[in-house]
Amino acid sequence: MPNSLAVLMMTSWPFVTLAMYLRLPPRSAVIWSILAGYMLLPAGMSLDLPALPGLSKHSIPSLFGYFFAWMVLGRRIPLFPASRIGRVFAVVLLAGPFLTVLTNGDPIYINSDKVLPALRLYDAASMVVGQLGFLCIWALSREILNDAAALRQLLMALVVAFLCYTLPMLYEVRMSPQLHIRIYGFFQHDFAQMMRQGGFRPIVFLEHGLWIAILTSMSAMLAVVLARTAPPETAGRWRLAAVYLLAVLVLCKSMAALIYAALMIPLLALAGARRILNAAMLMAVLILSYPTLRTLDVIPTDRLIEAAARVSEERAQSLEFRFDNEDALLAHAMRRPAFGWGGWERSSIHDPASGETVSTTDGLWVIAMGYSGFFGFLAQFGLLVLPILLLGRAYRAAGRPVEILPAGAALVLAVNLVDLLPNATISPFTWMFSGAMLGYVESLRRLPEGQAEAEPRPAAPRRGAPAWSGLVGQLPQGPRSLL
Incomplete structure (x- = not known):
C-alpha cells in the first residue's frame, strides 16, 4: 500500500x-x-x-x-500534426474508445459466478484520459522540441539522466530491488521476476526490470550517436558514457536489450546516415505489419524457439510460452477485430470452470489488438512510427542529405518500438522521442529547398565548466543546469 x-x-x-x-x-x-x-x-x-x-x-x-x-x-499546442495521415491516426486514437464501448455493450458470462460487465461511457472517458496522457507528451514534443538543436538536447538529457540513474541501479543489483518499497512503502511488481541468473536486476522506480533495461540500452546507443556528431573535444566523453552504460546494461540481465545494443551500436558507429535510416524504416514496416504476419502465420516462431534453445533452454521455454499466449489472445481478439474488447479483462482468456484468467499478455501489440482492435493498434503504432517513415521524404523535399543525428535517433526509436512486440515497454520516453522526431520532420518540410537548418555544431565547454554544462538550456542571465 x-x-x-x-x-x-x-x-x-x-x-x-x-x-x-x-x-x-x-x-x-x-x-x-x-x-x-x-x-x-x-x-x-x-x-x-x-x-x-x-x-x-x-x-x-x-x-x-x-x-x-x-x-x-x-x-x-495542437494535438493533431500537420501530416494528413497523422491527423487520421490521432482522431482514431481519441475516437476509438467510444467505438469500443459501442461495440461492447454486452456482458460476458464466464460461469455462474463470474460475469464481465458491459462497457459504459465512463469506461470510454477513462480510456481517452489514458490516451491523452501520451498524446499530450507527443504533441508537446512535436511543437517545442522541433529542430535539430532541441533533438540534440533531448538525446543528451536522456543519456545524462540514465548516467545518474545508474547509481540507484547499481545499488539494487548489489542489495536487491528495495528502493521503491523503502521510499514509497510498496513494491510495484512481482519481486520474484527481479531475480535472474543467481542475482538481481534493478527496477528502481520504473514498472519492471525490462523497462529499465531497454531504456539503458537506448541510452547507450544514443551516446554513440552523440559521439559521432560531437566535436573532437567532447566526443571521447560520450564514448566513455556508452561503454559505461553497456557495462550497466549487462548487469540488468535482459538478453533482448543486450542483443539490441550489440546489433545496433556497430551500425550507429560505422554506417552512413542513409543506411541507418533505411534500417529504421525497415523495422518500422515490420512493426506495422506484425499483427497481419502473425495472423497469417508467416513469422517462423518454431525456428525462433529453436534458436533460443541453443542459447538457453529457460529462454526457449519463456519464448514458447509468449508465442502460445499470443496465438490464443490473437484468436480471441479476432472475434472483435475492428475495435477490440475494451477493459475489465474482457480481452483476456478465462477458465470456464474457475473463472480465473489463464492468459498472460506481454507484447504491447497483442494488448492493443485485444483492447482496441486493428484500428486502435494502427492508430497508436502508426503515430509512433510516423516520423521514421516520413524522415527520408522530408530530407528529399528539402534537397539535403540525411544527417547522422536524426537518423540515429530514428533507429533508436525503432528499436524501442520493436521491443513492444515481445514486451509492453512503452514509456513517456517513447512518445517524447516520436513527437520530437515528427516536429523535426515538419521543420524540415518548412525549409526552402536546399537551405540548411541553422544548427551550429556544439561548442566545446569553456575551461572550468562542468562537462554537461548548458544541458538544460540558457536563460537570459546565463547558463542554468539541473546537474
Missing part, C-alpha cells in the same frame, strides 16, 4: 512541473518535467479523484505540462 510520501509526490508533481515551466526555458521544462516525473515518481499507483479517471506518473506530467504550456508559455 502506498505510504504518505508516495501520495505527496504524486499530488505535488503538478506544482513541480509548474515551477519548471516558470523557471526553465520551454524546451528544458518539457524534457525535464517528463523525464524526472517518470524516473522519480512511484510506479504502479494512481490518484483516484472523484468522478475522474485515475492519474498516474505517465499522465500527470504530460497533462499538466500541456496546460502550463498554454497558460504560462502562452503557446497553443
Whole structure:
C-alpha cells in the first residue's frame, strides 16, 4: 500500500512541473518535467479523484505540462500534426474508445459466478484520459522540441539522466530491488521476476526490470550517436558514457536489450546516415505489419524457439510460452477485430470452470489488438512510427542529405518500438522521442529547398565548466543546469 510520501509526490508533481515551466526555458521544462516525473515518481499507483479517471506518473506530467504550456508559455499546442495521415491516426486514437464501448455493450458470462460487465461511457472517458496522457507528451514534443538543436538536447538529457540513474541501479543489483518499497512503502511488481541468473536486476522506480533495461540500452546507443556528431573535444566523453552504460546494461540481465545494443551500436558507429535510416524504416514496416504476419502465420516462431534453445533452454521455454499466449489472445481478439474488447479483462482468456484468467499478455501489440482492435493498434503504432517513415521524404523535399543525428535517433526509436512486440515497454520516453522526431520532420518540410537548418555544431565547454554544462538550456542571465 502506498505510504504518505508516495501520495505527496504524486499530488505535488503538478506544482513541480509548474515551477519548471516558470523557471526553465520551454524546451528544458518539457524534457525535464517528463523525464524526472517518470524516473522519480512511484510506479504502479494512481490518484483516484472523484468522478475522474485515475492519474498516474505517465499522465500527470504530460497533462499538466500541456496546460502550463498554454497558460504560462502562452503557446497553443495542437494535438493533431500537420501530416494528413497523422491527423487520421490521432482522431482514431481519441475516437476509438467510444467505438469500443459501442461495440461492447454486452456482458460476458464466464460461469455462474463470474460475469464481465458491459462497457459504459465512463469506461470510454477513462480510456481517452489514458490516451491523452501520451498524446499530450507527443504533441508537446512535436511543437517545442522541433529542430535539430532541441533533438540534440533531448538525446543528451536522456543519456545524462540514465548516467545518474545508474547509481540507484547499481545499488539494487548489489542489495536487491528495495528502493521503491523503502521510499514509497510498496513494491510495484512481482519481486520474484527481479531475480535472474543467481542475482538481481534493478527496477528502481520504473514498472519492471525490462523497462529499465531497454531504456539503458537506448541510452547507450544514443551516446554513440552523440559521439559521432560531437566535436573532437567532447566526443571521447560520450564514448566513455556508452561503454559505461553497456557495462550497466549487462548487469540488468535482459538478453533482448543486450542483443539490441550489440546489433545496433556497430551500425550507429560505422554506417552512413542513409543506411541507418533505411534500417529504421525497415523495422518500422515490420512493426506495422506484425499483427497481419502473425495472423497469417508467416513469422517462423518454431525456428525462433529453436534458436533460443541453443542459447538457453529457460529462454526457449519463456519464448514458447509468449508465442502460445499470443496465438490464443490473437484468436480471441479476432472475434472483435475492428475495435477490440475494451477493459475489465474482457480481452483476456478465462477458465470456464474457475473463472480465473489463464492468459498472460506481454507484447504491447497483442494488448492493443485485444483492447482496441486493428484500428486502435494502427492508430497508436502508426503515430509512433510516423516520423521514421516520413524522415527520408522530408530530407528529399528539402534537397539535403540525411544527417547522422536524426537518423540515429530514428533507429533508436525503432528499436524501442520493436521491443513492444515481445514486451509492453512503452514509456513517456517513447512518445517524447516520436513527437520530437515528427516536429523535426515538419521543420524540415518548412525549409526552402536546399537551405540548411541553422544548427551550429556544439561548442566545446569553456575551461572550468562542468562537462554537461548548458544541458538544460540558457536563460537570459546565463547558463542554468539541473546537474
